[in-house]
Structures are given as C-alpha cells and as structure tokens.
Amino acid sequence: MQEERRLAVLRAIVQDYVATEEPVGSKALVERHHLNVSPATIRNDMAALEDEGFLAQPHTSAGRVPTDKGYRLFVDRLSTVKPMTTAERRAIAGFLDGAVDLDDVVNRSVRVLAQLTRQVAVVQYPSLSRSTVRHVEVVALTPTRLLLVLILSSGRVEQRHVELEAELADDELAALRSRINLAATGEIIAVAAAALDALVRPVPDGPEVPAALTAVVDTLVEAMSDHRSDERVVVGGTANLARFGESFDTSIRPLLEALEEQVVLLRLLGEASGGGAVTVRIGTEGPYEELSSTSVVATGYGPDDALASLGIVGPTRMDYPGTMAAVRAVARYVSRILDES
Amino acid sequence: MQEERRLAVLRAIVQDYVATEEPVGSKALVERHHLNVSPATIRNDMAALEDEGFLAQPHTSAGRVPTDKGYRLFVDRLSTVKPMTTAERRAIAGFLDGAVDLDDVVNRSVRVLAQLTRQVAVVQYPSLSRSTVRHVEVVALTPTRLLLVLILSSGRVEQRHVELEAELADDELAALRSRINLAATGEIIAVAAAALDALVRPVPDGPEVPAALTAVVDTLVEAMSDHRSDERVVVGGTANLARFGESFDTSIRPLLEALEEQVVLLRLLGEASGGGAVTVRIGTEGPYEELSSTSVVATGYGPDDALASLGIVGPTRMDYPGTMAAVRAVARYVSRILDES
DNA sequence: ATTGGCACTCCTCGGAGCGGAGTGCCAGAG
C-alpha cells in the first residue's frame, strides 16, 4: 500500500517540479495534490525515495528534486502519453500540408515541433542509405560535360558533374541513360550501387566498357555511398533556449555546441531509429557528459519508422508526457506525407 | 591638432573596450597607448567626445564606453580592414575547396565564417531570381505522372511533380522536353518564365496547345516565381552566443528570436547586397529595436556581388576590422568557387 | 593648451544578521 503512495508521491513531485522549477517540499505537496495524509508521512516517503535514488536534495533542508533515475521511472511507469488536442492536430496538419518539397517538409517539421514543445527541435533528413532510386537523369551540358541528377524515393535530389575525355553523341547518351536506369531504378541505394558497379566490371572476352559509362557510374556510385549527406539535420527553436533561465554556462553553452555538431545530434537521434516507440534519453544516460542536464525525446519516421529520426532536446526538467505526444504526432504526420508524395 | 588626438583617443577607447569588455578610464588609456600627454588632458578630450555623442558613461565615475555613433565613426574613418594572415586564407580555401554541391558550399561557408569571426554567421542561399536556367529535365515516373527538375546556374535544383489528365507517349515527352529547354535554357529566371508562358498562350488560328505542355509550363512558372525559396538562409555558430556573457535577456533572447525569423535575417543581410563593399549596421541603425545591442557585418557575393549576401551578427562591441576582413575574404572565395563550377 | 592636485561620486565586494522553508527524528496513537 505505501509502495503505491510512494509512486504517487514521486509522480506528484515530478509534476510539481516541472511546473514550478522549484524544489518541492512536503507541505506544498499535500496541499496541491489531495493526498489524504500528513506532511510527516510524505516526508518519510520522500526519505525512502531518496534512499532508492529517485529524489535528491539540492541542499539539506530544501525540498526534493527528481533525479535522472526518478524521471526515468516517471516516464516508464508513472505517466501516460498525453493525447493531443484536436486543435494541436489541426495545427500540425495545417502547417505541414503546405509543404512543396522535401526540404520544405523537413523545415516545417522542425518549426511545428519547436512550437508545440517549446523546446529545441531536431529533424534528420531522410537517410540516403534507406531510400530507393526513383530515377537517374543524365544531361549533356556541353558535349564533354555531363550533369547527373539522382532522384531518390525519399524526395532527395543529388546532382554531380562529370567531365568526359571524348565527346559523346546524342544516341550514345540515350543508350547510357537507359542502361543506367535499367540497372538502378527502383532499387535500394546499396543494391543500385552494386548493380551499377557490375555494369562496368570488364567481362573476359566481353564487349569493351565505354569510358563515358565508367566515368558516369563511378560518380554515381560515389554519390550513393557519400554518407556525408546522411549526416544532415535541421535544428530549430533555439530561441526556446532562452527559457532555460538559470545556469547558462553549465547547460546552454554545451547544448549550443552540441547543436552545431551534427555528428553528436545524429548519434542522439540515432538511438531512436528503432521500431515505432518514442525514445527518451534522460540526463547522463547517453555518452555525452556535457549534456548531463538535458534530455532527448525522439522517434523514427517514414516507412517502418526507419527512414530517419526527429525529436527534441530540452532540459531534464520537462513535460515528458506532452513532449512525447507532440514528437509522436509530428513523426506520424510526416510519415504520412512522405508516403503520399 | 587636438582634433587629431581626440580621434586617436576614440580609436584607442574602441580598441581597448573591445579587448577588455570594460569601460576604459583615462589613466589606463595613457598607459596602454603611449599617448604623450597626461590623464587629465585625456579626460578633457573624453568629455568633449562625450558631448559630441561618441562616448557614454555607464554611470558617473566609471570609464567611458563607445556609443553606436562612436563605433560608426571608428568604422568609417578610424580603422583599416585588417588583412587576413596567410594561415587564415589557407584555412578558408582548404575548408571550402572540399565542397561538392551548392548546399555544401553554403554550409561550409557558414562554418568558416563562424569560426573565423567567433560570431554567429549567416549565409543566404543564392537568389533564385538572379540565376539563369541551366537545364530543365522532364521525366515520366508513370505514364501520367511527370517529374520536373529545374537546374539553375547557381547550382540550385528545384523539383516538382505534375499529374496529367491523359497518358503521354515517349515521343511526345521528348518533344515537350526540347520545346521547353529551347525556350528556357540560358535565360535569367524572369525571362525564362515569360518565354515559357508565351509557349502556351493560345495564338488565334494557331495550332492548339497540348494540355500536357500547359500543365508542365504552369508548374515550372510557379516554381520559378516561388519566392519562398528566395528566403532561405543558413545560420551557424550560435554557440558563439555563449560569449555574450552578460545580459542574457536583453541581448541574446531577441537575437535568438531574430535568427529564427528568416525574414528578419534577410532584411538585415539584404541591405548589404550592393556593390562590392562590406556593409556594417551598428546597433539601432536598422529598423529592429530588439537588436539594439548587436551589429551586422555583411556583404554580397557571386557575380557583381549581387547573387546573394552573407555576413555575421554580433555584439556592437566587436572587432570590426578583423570581422570585416573575414567577411570580405569568405565572400570573395565563395564567389570564386561559384564562378568556377 | 596642458598639467597636477583634490574632492566627490558611485560601484563592488565581503561580512553580519535575520526570517523562513523544509527537514529529521521522536514519541505517541491507531
């Protein structure tokens, strides 16, 4: 029985602390939440929770504050994802529906997410390696200079230039184009790259491989395996950092630095890429000590939620139920849009 | 004679204040800069400069601080653009040379700029309206669904989908593609849009305009006049905000908000678009009261420095000579890269 | 025009003192 009450106390403390930003004491707790026991009882519970590592005191004779472990328990067992209001759903839909291309979808997503959660939002561009090739276009800019346009299912467009040794006739160009598309179109990136590679691998006693084809394929394969573009993320809502208030140097500075480091962001989001659920990383649970006072709430989006990730990063003291709901809602909506287009 | 010394005093104050962040007093001035006069003399000069509005006192009996007007005079008449060291030049070159496409150039520029100036860097994407059409590609995804790829001289690629009423045969597609390219290729955006429009304007007694052509042209023209994409900027180096130190609410918060507002950024940069020189906006000289304690240093880049703008925004208390040099150097280098590719 | 001297202003910093919120513990009641 007391076990149940203790959890209720922890939940109440998390809620109050998130709301007020101040350590919460026993007396205030009994008043705000109608627990029908005395402050002294609560104090005993608090002491127990502190022993177990769910609460901490900033200093003796101050109220209690949840620890990372406390938040973790709260997120895992004490909270339910708060459903979005229809107004919020409509806001997401209205805002994202106007998007014209992939860039636009990503940029708008970042904005809604930042606005809904009042946190810093991060959206990863659809992963190149998980897309399929929709089409490859080859255009002659001059007789010896080709423009390659690689169009992917995710809506991403990559372009590359190729300089040729010799001039290329129109019919040769057409042949080249169709051979390449035959090999690559519809395939997942890795497969397409392999198929293209096979096109130019010399066969003993087979026909000679044209130099132009080799050059084009080399460039395409390189573009396909260019994981740099996998590493692209968009960040928004940094103005929300202003609400951090206290402790500029200890929490905002490292966070700003992390936001500039795309690699760090990707690793943070990456953990979330999994199957369907919203992932929450609290405080020092990750490998980055500098971000000890921040949490990351993220999830995957796209087919199987595996195309890429999006989420937010904010102080450990945040409204987890609401934030998780917003992240999930936006991810779902983005998935739907990508699916339709 | 004293007039000259007064300007020297102003210059010295600006330099010292930028270096130390502290109001500078008469005694410290004579010591650091070997002015061969006594502190009392300097005090008289300072009083005069204050009367003229170039200096201010935080409070009675503190040292002097330059006003916006003081910085302005300093920038206009008392400073020379500090030449970049060869190491810095090499850093810019080395960093930007690796860029593979337009996105990459822009992103890398932001980074170098932020790193060189230790300020928040802003780079505007090459303006769509000032580019020419390099090529239009039309690809049939299905018999009734076309993908249009619009490739511009600035390296920008726009893509749009078109849904057709009726199926389109391969030779019709080829004809359509060549008619469009004939009309648009090589032209500046506005001209290309007009030429395309003319293609589908019905001529009395002329041949009927194919529905497919109309649909494609409409979409292209819309994409060309889509000024939304004109409004794209990239921001970097926000971690440098951490160095603002003092006055979070009065300077950093509004700045962060401005950085999120692309429109504001564009207007700030926009003023710089002019001919060749580096523009400096100091404090309240612009229309944004919220940014009263920040300055913007910007310049154009691209052909005639008119393609788009880049620059930095930072506290009015900044190293103007060094910053201006960095902005100019990066702009020149970016122009060169865009020119070559 | 420049300088040394001098009185004055006002900020900054450290220490002392106080009020209050909150705790821990204990003894007693259900």
Add this chain to the structure above:
DNA sequence: CTCTGGCACTCCGCTCCGAGGAGTGCCAAT
C-alpha cells in the same frame, strides 16, 4: 507496523552596512 503532531535544527537567500577603489570634474598653475 503505520501514521501523525511536535520540535529542534540546518541552511539558503535577503538586506544592510561599511570599506576600498577606480574614475571623474574642476580649478589653479604653468
């Protein structure tokens, strides 16, 4: 065994005060 009221204690945050110091403005002298 659990809960409760009571009580002493701790420590933070605030304000007040006074000393120290940097810098100024003005004046009389050169």
